[in-house]
Amino acid sequence: MREWFSRTHVQKHQLITPTLHYWVSAQSLHFHKMTAQALFFLLLLLFSFSANSFHGDEDPTIRTMEQFSGYPIHDSHSSIPNSVYSLSVDAQSLQKQIDELSTFSDTPAPSVTRVLYTEKDVLGRRYVKNLMGLAGLSVREDAVGNIFGRWDGHEPELAAVATGSHIDAIPYSGKYDGVVGVLGAIEAINVLKRAGFKPRRSLEVILFTSEEPTRFGISCLGSRLLSGSENLVKALETTTDGQNISFVDAARSAGYAKDEVDLSSVFLKKGTYSAFVELHIEQGPILEEEGISVGIVTAIAAPASLKVEFEGNGGHAGTVLMPNRNDAGLAAAELGLAVEKHVLESGSIDTVGTAGILELHPGAINSIPSKSHMEIDTRDIDEERRNLVIEKIHQSAIGIAKTRGVKLSEFNIINQDPPALSAEPVIKAMETATRELNLTSKLMISRAYHDSLFMARISPMGMIFIPCYKGYSHKPEEFSSIQDISNGVKVLALTLAKLSLQQ
Ligand SMILES: [Zn+2]
8 A cells, every 4th residue: 555655656748649740740741752742632631630620520519528538539530639738727817816815814914814604704705606606607505605616517417526625724824725726626617618628527616614623623514514424413503612602603694504404405415426526735745845746645544533531639739749649631641642652553654643732720830730631633544543543542541540540531532534545537537637737746645634535425536736835734834836736727627627528
């Protein structure tokens, strides 16, 4: 598996287009024979070739199907040049849109803070819906605010091909995470429209609600619901934010969850989409370091989160002597080290664990912590290996509580999502598109999770990564060049085109 993931492709465009090939042989014919008759035949041939290419075919759909699929529908058409190389991204407009969307933020530039269902989130959504409309997409929203922009194919009854990402941003983050996969997807549609492409399967751009867990502590809320999570529907009935505003009230304030809404109405049937592709910044340094244009994601590591609480007697920091203590803070500290130990024991570089939250009560310098609260994140691309780490952490927590004489008052697995593998046909479409666009690419795994993790439950999935500056993400320094973004958009456009033509 490791080799599979680290294999690097430096792909070169090696084909001479049929037109060029034909032209070269025509030139040599011209120089060898140099007769008026040959020249006449040549002109005649050239004329009939171009007439056939651009005017002679009564069915424009078949012509574009050939151009975009990269293989001929009819043998007689095999000489039609592949027009993919003319795919043009309006980089200036796209950069302008990314910049404009970043101004809908609750913190000053260059940071972006856009939290679910806040005023800025609603404005950002409006901005995206407007762009979808301008791209000629028909827009629909579901009860939690997942937004769908659809371009009907000429066989709209077939399962559509979808793409998309999120626009919510954690406090003081950057303007590219998620946004590139939403605005870039709309631009990919524009690219295909400008190139005269006619999709067979419909294409849909999705803006997912709340990929970030900022407000309600639930990551990938929108895509989790789309993938049919009954547990989430139940949980959302009682979920509140830090201000004690319920999820449903917050959704209503943003214009969603109207009336007595059943959130399971959001679920999508398996088979709604024939494929889902997400364009995203890498959020890691590999592509930039290796000078590679595109990462083709083969698997997404999945997180599990744990909540742990220890309780002790507390007491005065001066008067309670060391042998008489049961320090809940030290129990947590010890568990933090145990997390690191168990993760390292797995022996795999793909296993990671982080104790990112540690709160002590009462939190005074002269008081022994009577209570500690920890939240632990652990991930892997191998579910079994990750779950073994969780089990070891649990055993350690029990053991630590015992030896320190504290109570393990909570050990809760908040979520334990399975990792996702990209679908072979989607990987193939992404690889072919990248090769045909003469871009370098690398197969890689995503160590961050994305909406694609959940879309994989209901659709064959794939992800396209583009480089980002030093791998920075979730901070204002997050940056991807418009050249890299445009490359990603081209690969996405061509991948969507190919997938939309598949049987
Ligand atoms: Zn993201």
